[in-house]
Amino acid sequence: MTSRLETIFLKDTTSTSAHAKDCLADGLELPFAVIADKQSGGHGQQGRAWLSPKGNGYLSLVLPGAGLETKASPLVPLWVAASVAEFLHKRLGIAPTLKWPNDILFGGRKIGGILCETATSGHQLSHVIIGIGLNIRIAPDLKEAAEGQPTTCLLDLMDGSDSWEKQSDVRSFMALLASQLSLIWQQGWNDSHWYSQYERFHIAEGQPFVPRGKQTEPTVGSWLWRGIGPTGESRWQTSAGEKTVTTGDHGLKWALQVVADKPFQLLQVDIGNTATKIEVRSVSKDGVKISEHRSFLNTIPDDELGPQVGLLAASLGGALSSGYCVGVNPPMRARLTAICADHGIALINLIPRPVRMASSVYDQGQMGRDRKTLIEGALSHRRYRNRELVIVSMGTATTIDAIDSDHAHVGGYILAGLQTQLDSLGKKGAQLPGLSLVADNNPLPPLADHLDRGGIFAGTTEQAIIYGTLRSLYATVRSIADAREKASGKPVAVIVTGGYADALAGFANWTYHPSLLMDGLTAIVLGGFGSH
Numbered sequence: 414m415t416s417r418l419e420t421i422f423l424k425d426t427t428s429t430s431a432h433a434k435d436c437l438a439d440g441l442e443l444p445f446a447v448i449a450d451k452q453s454g455g456h457g458q459q460g461r462a463w464l465s466p467k468g469n470g471y472l473s474l475v476l477p478g479a480g481l482e483t484k485a486s487p488l489v490p491l492w493v494a495a496s497v498a499e500f501l502h503k504r505l506g507i508a509p510t511l512k513w514p515n516d517i518l519f520g521g522r523k524i525g526g527i528l529c530e531t532a533t534s535g536h537q538l539s540h541v542i543i544g545i546g547l548n549i550r551i552a553p554d555l556k557e558a559a560e561g562q563p564t565t566c567l568l569d570l571m572d573g574s575d576s577w578e579k580q581s582d583v584r585s586f587m588a589l590l591a592s593q594l595s596l597i598w599q600q601g602w603n604d605s606h607w608y609s610q611y612e613r614f615h616i617a618e619g620q621p622f623v624p625r626g627k628q629t630e631p632t633v634g635s636w637l638w639r640g641i642g643p644t645g646e647s648r649w650q651t652s653a654g655e656k657t658v659t660t661g662d663h664g665l666k667w668a669l670q671v672v673a674d675k676p677f678q679l680l681q682v683d684i685g686n687t688a689t690k691i692e693v694r695s696v697s698k699d700g701v702k703i704s705e706h707r708s709f710l711n712t713i714p715d716d717e718l719g720p721q722v723g724l725l726a727a728s729l730g731g732a733l734s735s736g737y738c739v740g741v742n743p744p745m746r747a748r749l750t751a752i753c754a755d756h757g758i759a760l761i762n763l764i765p766r767p768v769r770m771a772s773s774v775y776d777q778g779q780m781g782r783d784r785k786t787l788i789e790g791a792l793s794h795r796r797y798r799n800r801e802l803v804i805v806s807m808g809t810a811t812t813i814d815a816i817d818s819d820h821a822h823v824g825g826y827i828l829a830g831l832q833t834q835l836d837s838l839g840k841k842g843a844q845l846p847g848l849s850l851v852a853d854n855n856p857l858p859p860l861a862d863h864l865d866r867g868g869i870f871a872g873t874t875e876q877a878i879i880y881g882t883l884r885s886l887y888a889t890v891r892s893i894a895d896a897r898e899k900a901s902g903k904p905v906a907v908i909v910t911g912g913y914a915d916a917l918a919g920f921a922n923w924t925y926h927p928s929l930l931m932d933g934l935t936a937i938v939l940g941g942f943g944s945h
C-alpha cells in the first residue's frame with residue numbers, strides 16, 4: 414500500500430518540527446512532511462540549537478504510529494539513522510558513519526542530525542515526528558553550539574557543486590528522502606534490514622570512545638563500542654566489564670572524532686598470512702593521501718620489526734597514538750600490537766562491518782575480515798558504485814567475491830594462491846622445480862603477451878607451470894565474470910588486488926587496485942570517501 418506524501422515547502426520557519434506540530438493540531442492527515450529552506454529556531458539533541466542557514470536541508474516527517482508499542486520508540490531514531498545512511502549511500506555514493514544513537518558523520522565530522530519525537534496513546538505510538546537536518550552546502554560552525562563538534566557538508570564530500578547540481582536541488586533531495594522514509598515505514602519498518610544497515614554504517618565494533626573534554630587520545634580506560642542491544646541501547650566494553658547505556662547524553666566522544674577537526678595521520682595495518690603492510694595516510698578536509706607505505710614478511714624477527722615501527726613512529730614526530738589493523742593472522746597481530754605498544758601506539762583490531770548478503774547461503778561468520786574489508790574498499794570508490802563487481806584478491810589464498818549492483822554479496826570462492834600452488838608443486842612433484850612468481854631472474858614475458866600470441870603451449874617446464882597456474886586463475890575469474898554478466902544482464906567490472914595481482918593486470922579491462930584493502934580500512938574508520 415502506498416499513498417502520496419503531502420509535502421509542505423516553506424522558505425523560512427522557526428523550526429520544521431514546530432510547524433509540523435501546528436499542522437497536526439490543525440488536523441492535517443498523516444503522513445505529511447514539512448521542508449524548509451532555512452530555520453530561525455532549529456533545535457537539536459540535548460536542547461541544543463541547530464544552526465540552519467539557507468543551503469542546507471531541514472525536514473520534519475510526521476508518520477502514523479503504525480501499531481507500534483511505546484517501548485519501541487527508542488528504536489525509531491536508529492531506524493531513521495540507518496535509512497538516511499542508506500539513502501545517502503544509494504543516491505550520492507557517500508557512505509557516512511553513524512554514531513549511536515543517531516549522529517550522521519563523515520571522517521569524524523557531522524553531516525547531519527536526527528531528532529525524533531514520539532506521541533503515545535495508551536501503550537501504542539500515535540505518531541512520530543522525525544526531524545532531519547542535513548548539511549548540504551554549508552558546514553555550520555558548531556563550536557559554540559555543540560562543544561567543538563567538527564562539521565562537514567555533502568558538497569565538500571562530492572566533487573564540488575557540479576556533481577551535486579546534477580543530482581538535485583536541496584528541496585527535491587529532502588522531498589525524495591521524505592518519500593523514501595515514508596514508503597519504507599508503510600511497508601513495515603520493523604524488519605531486520607535496518608538493523609544490519611545500522612551496524613553496517615555504525616562506527617566499527619571495538620573502536621574506543623573517551624570521556625568528553627578530558628582525554629584527547631584513546632588510552633587505557635576508554636570504552637569500546639560493542640553494538641546495540643535489542644531495545645536500541647548501546648553496549649560497551651569497559652575495564653569494569655560490559656556496560657549498557659540508554660541515553661545519548663553519555664559524555665563519551667568517539668576517539669577519532671577528537672582529532673578529526675584538524676588534519677591527522679591515520680595508521681593502518683594489513684596483516685596477511687605471509688606479509689604485513691603498514692600505511693600512514695594523511696587525512697585532511699581535502700581527502701586522504703598515502704604518506705608512508707611499508708611492507709615486510711611476517712618472518713622478520715622482532716628485533717628488526719621493532720626498529721622499523723620505531724622509525725615510522727619517529728618520522729611522524731610522535732603524532733601517532735593509535736592505529737587500526739585488520740588481519741587474518743592472530744599471532745602476527747599479537748606481535749605487532751606489543752611492538753606498537755612499546756612505541757606508545759595502541760593498535761586497534763578492527764572488526765569490519767557486516768556485508769549485505771544477497772542470499773542466506775553465505776553467512777557473515779563465514780566471511781573473513783580481509784574479504785569484508787576488501788568489499789568496503791571497493792564500494793568506497795565512486796566508480797564501482799552500483800556496478801556488478803568481481804573482486805579478486807591474490808595472496809597466500811586467492812579469494813574471489815561477486816557483488817551485485819545493489820552492493821550485496823552474491824557468493825565467492827577461495828583458491829590456493831598462485832605462489833602457494835607453485836610451492837606445493839615444487840614440494841610434491843619429485844621431477845618438478847619449485848618456482849617463484851616474483852623471482853628476479855624470471856624469464857617469462859607477461860601473461861598478456863603469452864595469451865596474445867595464441868599461447869596455448871609454453872616452451873619450457875617452468876613456463877608450462879607458471880603459465881598454467883596463471884591461466885587457470887584467469888579462466889576461473891573470466892568464467893565467474895561471464896556468469897554474473899549473464900545472470901544480471903549488466904557489464905561486470907573485475908578488480909584484482911594483492912601481491913601477485915599485477916601478473917594478471919592489463920587483461921580484458923580488469924583493474925589492478927593495489928590498495929583496496931587499505932581503502933577498506935579507511936572507509937570503515939572514517940566513512941567511505943565518495944570522491945576517489
Ligand code: BTN
Pocket residue numbers: 427428429430431452454455456457458459461463470471472473516525526527528544545546547
Ligand atoms: C541533532 O542535534 O543532531 C539533531 C538535529 C535535528 C535538526 C532537525 S532540522 C529539521 C528539524 N527541525 C528542527 O528544529 N530540528 C530538526
